[in-house]
Amino acid sequence: MCTKNRVTKAARRQQLQKDLEEVKQLMEQATRKRVCDTLMVEQRKLETEIANKQAQQRRTAEESTELLKPATVVAPVATGYMVKINNYGWDQSDKFVKIYITLNGVHQIPAENTQVSFTERSFELLVKNLNGKNYSLTVNNLLKPISLEGSSRKVKKDTILVMCKKKAEHKWEYLTQVEKQSKEKEKPSFDTDTDPSAGLMNVLKKIYDDGDDEMKRTINKAWAESRDKQGKEEFDF
Incomplete structure (x- = not known):
């Protein structure tokens, strides 16, 4: 079954x-x-x-792995509901694309409660047990590939900084392919009879x-x- x-x-x-x-x-x-x-x-x-x-x-894979480990003292996991993060800002340097997420008090929880997983074209942020809630942000279809090894996250006062290492030092006009397509589709079309x-x-x-x-x-x-x-x-x- x-x-x-x-x-x-x-x-x-x-x-x-x-x-x-x-x-x-x-x-x-x-x-x-x-x-x-x-x-x-x-x-x-x-x-x-x-x-x-x-x-x-x-x-599910992480939970299965944890079951095989001996009992250890871990950071408490929130029992509250999951809150999806919709607002964030971003900018860039020659080597990094930087995403800024504001969460009041995030610097006061254990560092291991703030986790980011990267793929070549996406990242997922998970913040556990912040004032009784969990927070998540998933950004898919990044405009260009990133380097997993060079990408990281930093926690500052009331702010999380996700740093995506560019594979190539090119300027990003948009953060994601979705944003690019949306903006390009807004441009006037001259082929109105198709x-x-x-x-x-x-x-x-x-x-x-x-x-x-x-x-x-x-x-x-x-x-x-x-x-x-x-x-x-x-x-x-």
């Missing part, structure tokens, strides 16, 4: 990654802003779900069928405006 569950979870993660890759490909084809915005929302949802599953997998491809319509239908009421309203509105401009019949979801 356990083996079956592991296979199912692995297949789910693989399917999510395939969905994300297809959405990215369709974003490159899309020319209408509202369609691009809709795909951007779906991309962020998929990235968040993938990141959450990866974090859960890492935590229709979205059949593949784009298929993924929009899937997003519509799986989406909540707000998502459906967004897609309906985008399609209605596109239909009015082009004088074509309304697509029936």
Whole structure:
């Protein structure tokens, strides 16, 4: 039974990654802003779900490892709920991209309660047991690759500094690929007569069928405006 569950979870993660890759490909084809915005929302949802599953997998592996170790005195883990961090600032030097997160009192908890894990194109911050709460921040799809060995974190008064070591000393115009794509899609398109491809319509239908009421309203509105401009019949979801 356990083996079956592991296979199912692995297949789910693989399917999510395939969905994300297809959405990215369709974003490159899309020319209408509202369609691009809709795909951007779906991309962020998929990235968040993938990141959450990866974090859960890492935590499960860590818990399994801990069970094999002899009992030791460890820092207390908060029993409170998880708070997602949405606000942060960033800047850069020639060698580092620096992300600043403000958390009051973070410098007063044990250093081991503030953890950051890096991949070549992402990082995940976890702060445990700060005033009875846990805090997390996941940033995926960094604009350029980073070096895991050179990346680190520093804790200062009420602030966490995440330092991502650049693999190449190039200037980053954006922190993530998502930000870059979003800004580029906002630029005026001169090809206003091009229709979205059949593949784009298929993924929009899937997003519509799986989406909540707000998502459906967004897609309906985008399609209605596109239909009015082009004088074509309304697509029936």
